[in-house]
Amino acid sequence: MRLRRHLIAIAGAAAIALPLSACAAPAAESAANGEAAASAEGFPVTIDHAFGETVIEDAPERVATWGWGSTEAAVALGVYPVAVAEQVWTVGPDALLPWVEDAYEEAGEPLPTILSDPEGGATVPYEEFIQADPDLILAPYSGLTGEQYDTLAEIAPVVAYPEAPWTTPWDEEIRITAEALGLADDGEAVLDEIAAGLAEQAEAHPEFAGTTFAGIWDGDGFVSVYTPADARIEVLTELGLEVAPSVAELDTSDGGFYYELSYEQLDKLDADVLISYHASQEDADAFLAKPELQAIPAVAAGRVAQVADPVTVSSVSPPTALSFGWAGGMPALVDAIAGALAD
Structure with missing residues (x-):
């Protein structure tokens, strides 16, 4: 990332x-x-x-x-x-x-x-x-x-x-x-500016408030589920989204930023919306068509926000002091989440 x-x-x-x-x-x-x-x-x-x-x-x-x-x-x-x-x-x-x-x-x-x-x-x-x-x-x-x-x-x-x-x-x-x-004071000024931008996005999307989500990367026979310890997950809570309880319930990372969840357990990964990260658009398309992944409730319901290609994934995984405002990054992810919830 x-x-x-x-x-x-x-x-x-x-x-x-x-x-x-x-x-x-x-x-x-x-x-x-x-x-x-x-x-x-x-x-x-x-x-x-x-x-x-x-x-x-x-x-x-x-x-x-x-x-x-x-x-x-x-x-x-x-x-x-x-x-x-x-x-x-x-x-x-x-x-x-x-x-x-x-x-x-x-x-x-x-x-x-x-x-x-x-x-x-x-x-x-x-x-x-x-x-x-x-x-x-x-x-x-x-x-x-x-x-x-x-x-x-x-x-x-x-x-x-x-x-x-x-x-x-x-x-x-x-x-x-x-x-x-x-x-230190300049750092707080930078953070204040970012916080204002996140607050503006949250206000523009009141539907995010209380909506549960999970973020994953598809592997071979398993998915990597990102925990709240991962910065790409934590930042999304600033928009009003909430990490799905199932993420913690299934967590085997012992405080890590991700854990592996076998395909056999995917039905337990319950969330209002799923955010999936991919190395290419081809991988993103294949993800949606993969039969095993239909066991994830949000995938079966079509509530998936995808981030594809290395640069775009990197811009939000997590965003940095310079990439928060990058048009292809957080703004695009926010739109994708809103689109998934509207479907």
């Missing part, structure tokens, strides 16, 4: 070795990035996370990001990272997410170095981090292991996730990023 490690793993798309990503443009001496960095006032900053605490002594000027969403959070705050993780599942090894590339170009910023990540976080390109020479590494929504964290921390201060891999709420990621950059 944009589909980071987890959707890559679920979709089975991360098994292919890909060539090393090249720097999209020289970002080593980005004066503008330095100017956008936080004022020295308010430092040092201490961030608590799953691996302890990270002390950021001075306002960072060369930020690198890893995982999902922290690039966009930094850019929304006026800080343009000099190195960012590639998103192979979404756009391939040598490209930037469209909303990220647009933001750099509109600001006249040099495009960042793209850090190779063909396995969605399973391995970390330490040498590439060293070459990028960051003074801060942001990874608040990632799958870093303790060993990976310790190794990266030898290169620069690292901000990891608060509790568990890939489960940081979308708003907390923005808040953590802002705090690490010494821009």
Whole structure:
């Protein structure tokens, strides 16, 4: 997802070795990035996370990001990272997410170095981090292991996730990023703007209030059901939707962001509307025609909102500080949910 490690793993798309990503443009001496960095006032900053605490002594000027969403959070705050993780599942090894590339170009910023990540976080390109020479590494929504964290921390201060891999709420990621950059007030302003947009969408769709939903990815003989711990699910509750009780009742993840549900149990996944994520429109069409999936009550009733193709899926899985307003992302998903409920 944009589909980071987890959707890559679920979709089975991360098994292919890909060539090393090249720097999209020289970002080593980005004066503008330095100017956008936080004022020295308010430092040092201490961030608590799953691996302890990270002390950021001075306002960072060369930020690198890893995982999902922290690039966009930094850019929304006026800080343009000099190195960012590639998103192979979404756009391939040598490209930037469209909303990220647009933001750099509109600001006249040099495009960042793209850090190779063909396995969605399973391995970390330490040498590439060293070459990028960051003074801060942001990874608040990632799958870093303790060993990976310790190794990266030898290169620069690292901000990891608060509790568990890939489960940081979308708003907390923005808040953590802002705090690490010494821009906490600006972070709240970004969140206020996003909240206003979500409230406007909720008001435009009063039928969402109290409507239960489940989000899934179809596998081979099972579906992956996303739990409320997953940010793509949590954000939809801001629209008035409610996670179906059956999602919790069937949950075997032990606090994870998804669990696998066999086809034999699909009839138990009861929800007013189903949101299904797909790697292509062809897969989305095949999903609706698959006999086994008719056991899901919402599928049988035709109440399915689909999100197809990697870029679109990534834009809402979950949305980021830059993709909330992307026309093909959340606005389109909201329309799809409304259409499914109207059928």
